Amino acid sequence: MPLTKVxxxxxxxxxxxxxxxxxxxxxISQRGTSFSYAHDGTIAAYNLDRFNFAMRGGGYxxxxxxxxxxxxxxxxxxxxxxKITTGTAESAIAADEYYVLYQSIEGQNLQQLxxxxxxxxxxTLSFYVKSSLTGTFGTTLYQADDNRVINKTYxxxxxxxxERKTITFPADTTGVIxxxxxxxxxxxxxxxxxxxxxxxxxxxxxxxxxxxxxxxxGSDALITTAGATWQxxxxxxxxxxxxxxxxxxxxxxxxxxxxxxYIRKKADSAYxxxxxxxxxxxxxxxxxxxxxxxxRAAPSIGQSANSTxxxxxxxxxxxxxxxxxxxxxxxxxxxxxxTHPSSSLTVGYGALLxxxxxxSAFLEFVAEL
Numbered sequence: 001m002p003l004t005k006v007x008x009x010x011x012x013x014x015x016x017x018x019x020x021x022x023x024x025x026x027x028i029s030q031r032g033t034s035f036s037y038a039h040d041g042t043i044a045a046y047n048l049d050r051f052n053f054a055m056r057g058g059g060y061x062x063x064x065x066x067x068x069x070x071x072x073x074x075x076x077x078x079x080x081x082x083k084i085t086t087g088t089a090e091s092a093i094a095a096d097e098y099y100v101l102y103q104s105i106e107g108q109n110l111q112q113l114x115x116x117x118x119x120x121x122x123x124t125l126s127f128y129v130k131s132s133l134t135g136t137f138g139t140t141l142y143q144a145d146d147n148r149v150i151n152k153t154y155x156x157x158x159x160x161x162x163e164r165k166t167i168t169f170p171a172d173t174t175g176v177i178x179x180x181x182x183x184x185x186x187x188x189x190x191x192x193x194x195x196x197x198x199x200x201x202x203x204x205x206x207x208x209x210x211x212x213x214x215x216x217x218g219s220d221a222l223i224t225t226a227g228a229t230w231q232x233x234x235x236x237x238x239x240x241x242x243x244x245x246x247x248x249x250x251x252x253x254x255x256x257x258x259x260x261x262y263i264r265k266k267a268d269s270a271y272x273x274x275x276x277x278x279x280x281x282x283x284x285x286x287x288x289x290x291x292x293x294x295x296r297a298a299p300s301i302g303q304s305a306n307s308t309x310x311x312x313x314x315x316x317x318x319x320x321x322x323x324x325x326x327x328x329x330x331x332x333x334x335x336x337x338x339t340h341p342s343s344s345l346t347v348g349y350g351a352l353l354x355x356x357x358x359x360s361a362f363l364e365f366v367a368e369l
Contacts, residue, residue, distance in 0.1 A: 019247040020105055021187070022050045022257045024127075024235035026080040029070040030264040031364075039064040039090070039097075046368060048082050049258035050103050057096035057194070064090040064099075064223055074233050075128045075162040077246070081233035084191075089226040095194040098214060099223050100140075101232075104369040106296065107145065107177045107184030112239060115143070116176030124168045125187065126243035128234040131156050133225065138218025139167055140188040142208065146175035149208040151201050151215035164234070166243040172205040181296050183369040187237060190214045191230070192223035259293045261369065266362040267308075267355040274309075274353040274363060277335070282343040285311055285351040287324075290333040291365065298329040299365035301336070308361035311340060313351040324363070334365070 028049040035047040037055065040063055044054040047068045055064070065087040074081045084101070114120045125139065134156050142149050150172075154165040177184040190213075198218070199211030206212065222228050234246045249257075265274055277287035303309075303324055324336040338353065345351070355361035 018236070018238045018244065019249075020109060020123075020237040021103060021235045023048065023254055024233070024246070025078055025248065025254070026070060026074075026082045026233050027251055028255050028258045030258065030262060034067060034069040036067050037065060046262065049262060051082060052102055052104070052368075053084070054098075054100050054102065056098050057196075058090075058094050064088060068101075071231070073130075073231065075130075075164075077248075078128070078233045081128075081130070081231045083229060083231045084222065086222060086226055086228045089228075090192070090223050093192050093194050093220055093223060095196045098193040098197045099191040100188045100214075101191070102186050102188040103235075104183040105185045105187070105237075106369065107180050107182055110177045110184045111179055113171075113177065115172045116146075116174060118173055120171035120173045121239045122168055122171045122241045124166060124238055124240055124243050126164065126166045126234070126236045126238075126246070127232050128162050128164050129154075129156060130160065130162045130229075130231040131222070132159055132227075132229045133219070133221045134159050135219040135221060136217055138190040138215040140186075140190055140213060140215070141169055142186040142188065142213070143172065143175045143177060143205075144183050144186065145178045147208045148172060148175040148205055149202045149212055150205045151203065151212065153215055153218055168241045170204065174205065189232065190218055192220035193218075256293050259291070260296050261367055263291055263295070263299070263365040264362055265289070265364075267359045270355060270357045270359060272355040272359075272361065274355070274361075275336070276353075277351050279313055279345040279347050279349050279351050280337065282345050282347060284337055284339045285313065285345065285353070286327065287336045287338060287351065287353045288333065289336060289363070289365075291331075295331045295365065295367040296369070297367045298331060299326075299334070299367040301326050301334075302364040302366065304360055304362045308356055308358040309338075310354055310356035311338060311345075311351055312354055313345055313349050331367075
């Protein structure tokens, strides 16, 4: 079916690209399905793809902890949601603490907003939310390039009930979003903050001053209530001053969008093949890894335990005894240098990097904002 042109609030665009949020239906979770966090200082960690849970400050004896998980509980039309469950609650939120869930959007994907010009566009955030708590909660947009911020709130009316929320943010005719692959706009859901971050509110676009990151009227109850839950799905951010129906994208399309920022190659069987190359020395091999999409930037690498890998070359299959090192990384693929427990490899022979009879083996490539 050919793409069609549609019109929303005077803006003409091509259908299929309305939603500026990636993975808004919470379908993709390459890293796993459940993540536990303990508040003992500054933490910022991705969980479901493109969503980051961040805690800052503190380190107090009561140490807030929580779980972020991909769950199947969701409103009609969706299969998954992101669920935060409080374990040990914070008895008091210190001045230097804040707790947020956020997604960062590339600046070059936001140029249609026209920020910093007289023709700048308003944008509308919509999402489905379900919580064990009722009350007023906060959202924030933070524009990093010119360090600007705006807060809005939404109200959860009924406990443990899916509700759809729509929040419109006015155009910013002052702050310019750079046309590059850096973070252009952060969308925050805020769950608690101390006076260093919620000393006031930014009800219109204004310069960020730390104390206006979080709307002071937003509830801290999720952080201060043991066992409290908060869930979200159907997240959409679009140009204009009204919300349209959620833009459902195929699983394959959404996965490709996520892989621009994070790729996990994992073992699907005991001897999954990861990459091929050659032996550079008698104790190391150079392995090429090709990426399924072009990544945002040259990535860093992570991996499972060394013992989960094996290198096959000729009649030898020495264990993978040291961390892989990235050589000449690019956005399209990279070469890894792997070292081995013995000097039994033949220089110039072909080599295969495989799982060592272990389905937990994985390599990850990270180019997150």
